[in-house]
Amino acid sequence: MSVRVFIDGEAGTTGLQIRERLAERRDIEILSIAAERRKDLDARAELLNSADVAILCLPDAAALEGVSLIKNETTRVIDASSAHRVDPDWAYGFPEMTRDQSEIISKARFVSNPGCYPQGVIATVRPLLEAGLVPSTHALTVNAISGYSGGGRQMIESYESSEKPSSFWPYALQFGHKHLPEMQHYADLAHAPLFQPSVGNYAQGMMTFVPLQLGQLRTVPKGKDLHAALADHFASVNGDVEVAPFESVNAIEDLSPEMFNGTNHMRLHVFANDDMAQAMLVAIYDNLGKGASGAAVQNLNIMMGLSENVDLCVA
Missing domain, CATH: 3.30.360.10 (Dihydrodipicolinate Reductase; domain 2)
Incomplete structure (x- = not known):
């Protein structure tokens, strides 16, 4: 069964690169929002709550808003903004930082992508x-x-x-x-x-x-x-x-x-x-790459239980 991924902010620089890296994946289903509905809270909420993993590629305020729209207990989140980077309730998404950081990320529901x-x-x-x-x-x-x-x-x-x-x-x-x-x-x-x-x-x-x-x-x-x-x-x-x-x-x-x-x-x-x-x-x-979209895909792979280096290069 494929993992449903919603990139909230897919039209931005980081979102576009994440989408490009995931485009050929057979184990992932990308959930997309119509361009005219990107600021529609109801449309965003529906996709955020339908996703197995939501990747937030948004300004800080919009990322905080996006998390607040998730009402279920199952959607996992990777936040590429700086809104949650020192939040103790979020795992820090730099897997090589410590010997156990990759394991921490693999078990986390909320992961903050590093700056x-x-x-x-x-x-x-x-x-x-x-x-x-x-x-x-x-x-x-x-x-x-x-x-x-x-x-x-x-x-x-x-x-x-x-x-x-x-x-x-x-x-x-x-x-x-x-x-x-x-x-x-x-x-x-x-x-x-x-x-x-x-x-x-x-x-x-x-x-x-x-x-x-x-x-x-x-x-x-x-x-x-x-x-x-x-x-x-x-x-x-x-x-x-x-x-x-x-x-x-x-x-x-x-x-x-x-x-x-x-x-x-x-x-x-x-x-x-x-x-x-x-x-x-x-x-x-x-x-x-390592500074943004590559790190997000690496964290996604870890959260999915896959090899960390799947689709980490852009042609």
Whole structure:
């Protein structure tokens, strides 16, 4: 029997990619709403309550509304908005975060899809805290760049219609980005990091950077220690997070935020100078893949009891 899936918000960037990834699945029946009825509460409620799994690809307020429309005890929900990301009643949908997170997701009725930026930060920082190499009180800075698709339809249209789009646009310069609570909570930090995101003149793909002043720590770890902690963690979990070999290099020719576009893959790098007691943690992934639609499909697969990597690449 096929699983009935309703993508509430299927016309948006994330919803469209989820639908594309699921289009050829024989084990899934996609429930669709007519374009003219997308804002009709009765029509949405009918489909939300008819679905085995509802995937919400909506602004926060509309996602909260969507959950309130579910009156049964059986529809399971994946919310791609930020409305429930630190809600203790919702499982956090980053399966590789801990050794038991995939099992938690598999049993959950409500799963909050992670934000794009936080995943790279959580993936690089949390294993170091759990290994005792970096304390939770350490002041962290995060720099990141994303393709303009991360800004939704309005930003996509702005970039693609502009004759001179900005090649590099930093934002959130008052340091109150909505992803900060999620970063702090799931990276297990005592304080929110100083987070400075930016948008590049390309459609999708992202990189997060966490610089570390290791000399400020009471016990100063080496670069190889940081790398070993990441490698050990991700060797112990299922999923699609790769830790690149530890290398002492000044540059990597093909290092690019676009290198994993169309996939659910994430690659982590550790760069370090032990003499200067400094390191840089880097995560590379697709902001529309692992950062959004790919993560939603991965969580759907886990909730359905299937292999996590089914239909996680877009041709």
